[in-house]
Amino acid sequence: MTRVGVHEMADGAGEGLGTTEEQFSLLIDSVTDYAICILDGEGHIRSWNRGAERIFGYRSDEILGQHLSVLYPEPESRAEKAQLELREAASNGRFEEEGWRLRKDGSQLWASVITTPLRDGSRQSPGYANVTLDLTRRREMDELNSRLARMNDRVELARRVQNGSIGELFRISLVLQSLASQVPNGPQLRIDQLITDIDNVIVDLRRHIFET
Structure with a gap:
């Protein structure tokens, strides 16, 4: 029926x-x-x-x-x-x-x-x-599909950010590390701090993408 x-x-x-x-x-x-x-x-x-x-x-x-x-x-x-x-x-x-x-x-x-x-x-x-x-099974499937869609969105966002913002930040960090070895101690300390700050931004971006 x-x-x-x-x-x-x-x-x-x-x-x-x-x-x-x-x-x-x-x-x-x-x-x-x-x-x-x-x-x-x-x-x-x-x-x-x-x-x-x-x-x-x-x-x-x-x-x-x-x-x-x-x-x-x-x-x-x-x-x-x-x-x-x-x-x-x-x-x-x-x-x-x-x-x-x-x-x-x-x-x-x-x-x-x-x-x-x-x-x-x-x-x-x-x-x-x-x-x-x-309708429990249907609701569970709807929620699963919704979670999968959100995860796909995050993966796509991660890919774009990885290829864009995070990748650019990482390249800047490498350049700064190279420069740090070529400058006196005073400026080098400031560059080291900038490198640390950039690394922290990269970590925060990755955490935001995969935990939001």
Whole structure:
């Protein structure tokens, strides 16, 4: 099932609750790429599919009855964030975000989350459908590509500076060293200090390129 297909299912979930509830439960339990859970009106988990077990690490008997907030990573704000999620879904017909969620083992995952209200015949909302896709690997690859791009930029900058500024400074340093051996002691001391200063500039430039 495609990502769009699952999200469309979340949007329309519950329109036919009642006679189709058993088929709907079988359908969502067969999905393993997405965590799909059904929440009651207060946000407590009452259905937990195999995809949710795989992504979050909780078995159904461990998670059923717990509040949605258990999946948020920040203990001090998880209850408030979960309530905001439910309120937005109820008010706007849909809550959607990418953000951090918490696995059973304490590790975090970067997730795409959609929560939509379920509707009965009276158009009231007896609960919510929550669909989560684990995007952790994609985020890690994006960050890796970004780091590689920055490193390539630094290597190119280093090459240009090495061939330009640092190379020129190094040549000046060599010339000064040659001159230092040909002048009296007084001027030689000043030249030696200038050579030291240039060497320090070269070191600082290299450090800036490779550590920034």
